[in-house]
Amino acid sequence: MSYCLNPACPNPQNPSDTKFCLTCGTKLLLKDRYRAIKPIGQGGFGRTFLAVDEDKPSKPRCVIKQFYPQAQGTSTVKKAVELFNQEAMRLDELGKHSQIPELLAYFTQDDRQYLVQEFIDGQNLAQELVQVGAFSEAHIRQLLSDLLSVLQFVHSQQVIHRDIKPENIIRRSRDRKLVLVDFGASKVATANALNQTGTSIGSPEYVAPEQARGRASFASDIYSLGVTCIHLLTQRSPFDLYDINEDAWIWRQYLTSKVSDSLGKILDKMLETAPSRRYQSAEAVLKDLNSPSAQVVTVISQTPATPAKPPVKSSPVTPPVANTPANLSKSQIDVELEALKAEIMGGGTSKNENQKSASSQPPSPNPTKSKNHGERQVDLELEELKSQFLGSPTPKKPPQS
Structure with a gap:
């Protein structure tokens, strides 16, 4: 199937071998190469479509993002154009990382802007949460270990994502790795930009307090990742996990399974309201996460192992046979x-069994005679x-x- 990208088309579905929309006549192939199949998302600044690359023999799937701002007002549209352009720039810079989608193309067609990026086959964590239920501590530790290394790379490129949430984290089907997507709200963290108040961008449930005031920093991404973790642990909206009256997080009250103190302390520090008390870098979180004191210890029974009996020796001149x-x-x-006799007469019975036997049997009047009799029986x-x-x-x- 081909899907017409004209927002005003009343019947956008077309046969897969069609080059022009049968309803409105719009050209269906972008750059004579990318064919949209179906819409998969829509936000304030544009629409997203699943597509195929017709220029390659295998016709691999890809994603088309169409700039289509819904908001009104000159300043708002101007900001939307800026954000769309910068997403293309961020993907071009960051897409070389294996856990960030690669930018395939960026162009204008029919007076509309488009970017084409790598398709990540898998579920996002919001979908996974619905399907499998609340995450365990082991899953959260794995998530942090996987994503913090991605954030480490993003921040090393002086980029702040500014929209980390379950919907923007996809577990890739082929290798189960977590992929960070949607850099439409990302920002270059130059010294000048960090000292200026900018636009408040991000999902309200996950955004850091300073980011809500237009002063995002690297620590803002760490805060959003922490909120993502407690949402996945509890299956509750982050709004429910914060007590406004007490000005404190109460996420532990909604846990379905216990979380270790070490992980709890890490999450609490990620969720600090004041940026100065929060982790300042992804490396710092990883250091605490991987420290020996933070590891979940599996308690093993300390019951001493029963010593193995010595093997029965075979004749040195006879090879082992049936x-x-x-x-x-x-x-x-x-x-x-x-x-075998030596093993039986030497006390094959355990010490506890001997004690039990001795306490339950009356003493023999002649121990030597009893021992000789037992030996003869053997x-x-x-x-x-x-x-x-x-x-x-x-x-x-x-x-x-």
Whole structure:
């Protein structure tokens, strides 16, 4: 199927082999290459479409972003144009990272601006949350480990994302890696820009207090990532997780499973209202996350292991073969039976079982006689076992006294 990109087209769906819209006549291939298939999103500044690259034999999927601002007013539209242009610039710079979509094209057609970027096949974390439920501590630790390295790269390029939230984090299907998308709100963090109050941009539930006042910094992205984590842990809106009256986060009250103190302290520091008390860099968060004291310790039972019994030695001149009567010599059987006797008479029973047996049985009037009698019984039973292998007559048991 081909989808017409003319916003005014009343019937935008067309057959896949069509070059011009059958309803409005708009050209369906962008740059004679990219064909939109269906819309997948719409925001304040534009629309997003799933598309295919017709110029390649495999016809790989890609994403078309069309600049189509919904807001009115000259200053607002001017700002929207600026943001759309800077998204293309950010993707061109950052898309070389394996966890950021690559920019494929940026152009104007029919007086509309477009950018084409790599398609990331997978679910975003908002969709995943609905499907699998609240995240566990292990999942949050993995998320932080994965995304903080991406933020580290983004910030090293002097870029602030400014819109980190579950919807903008996609778990890529082919390798389960997390991909950070939508750099439409990103900002270059020059020294001059950081000292000036800019436009308040970002999703209200996740935006840092200083960013809401137009003073975003690298720490603002860390705050938004922290809010994303507590939302995924609780399945509650971030607005519900903050007590305005107490001016404090109360996210622990909504946890469905316990979180370790070490992870809790890391999240609390990411969520500090005052930027000066918050982590200042992704590296600092990673350092605490990976420190030995912050690792989740699995408690293993300290029950001492039972020592293994020594293996029964085989004849040094006889190679190991199947233990059948045809293969066992008389001397070999004698050696193995003597070893078995020694094991039985030497206390094969555990210490606890011996104590239990001793406490439950009356003491023998003649321990030596009892021991000799027991040894004779073992000898007779071993002789019976030996006769089964060698075919010798079974010795008769003495009459019971």
